[in-house]
Amino acid sequence: MNTQRREVLKSGSAAGLFGLLVAAGLITTQQAQAAGWDKPAFEAKAMEEALKALGAGKPADSKDVQISGPDIAENGAVVPVGVKSALADTEFIAILIEKNPSMLAASFTLPAGTMADVSTRVKMGQTSNVFALVKAGGSFYMVSKEIKVTLGGCGG
Numbered sequence: 001m002n003t004q005r006r007e008v009l010k011s012g013s014a015a016g017l018f019g020l021l022v023a024a025g026l027i028t029t030q031q032a033q034a035a036g037w038d039k040p041a042f043e044a045k046a047m048e049e050a051l052k053a054l055g056a057g058k059p060a061d062s063k064d065v066q067i068s069g070p071d072i073a074e075n076g077a078v079v080p081v082g083v084k085s086a087l088a089d090t091e092f093i094a095i096l097i098e099k100n101p102s103m104l105a106a107s108f109t110l111p112a113g114t115m116a117d118v119s120t121r122v123k124m125g126q127t128s129n130v131f132a133l134v135k136a137g138g139s140f141y142m143v144s145k146e147i148k149v150t151l152g153g154c155g156g
Helices: 003-011 014-023 029-035 039-043 047-054
Strands: 065-068 079-085 090-097 104-109 117-122 128-136 139-149
Touching: 039 047, 039 104, 047 090, 047 104, 047 128, 065 128, 065 139, 079 090, 079 128, 079 139, 090 117, 104 117
Parallel strands: none
Antiparallel strands: 065 079, 079 117, 090 104, 090 128, 128 139
8 A cells, every 4th residue: 555545544534434345346335335334223123122222212302303204295206305404513314214114214424514404215114203312412302203104015
């Protein structure tokens, strides 16, 4: 390995490092994506287990975190859910679905200075509470919203 390449690897961030390794053909895209995957959190079946895997402990309620989604989802296979945080230094947002086979549906790590507003589509097997977990300033906060599903998306 030459000195210049070594310096680039040392100075790169984790994302930049993986991007560089993919571009150089040293690892595949799937390996780079899997490196950031939190397997225990995504395999959690219960709320306490998911919170423990995410390092959240007992999150507090916050009026500065908003979760959006339909009151009634006609198709559980594609339910739009959004989370917005007005908390300073928001660094992490997760979406958890209480009655899904795996509670953690999505997680987002936000770089410093990023607007804390994410949205995605999730799959819901049945009517359930959807939770937004936010880490800001080293503390965790959680809010929830019930979404009623008329046609199941997780095998229904």
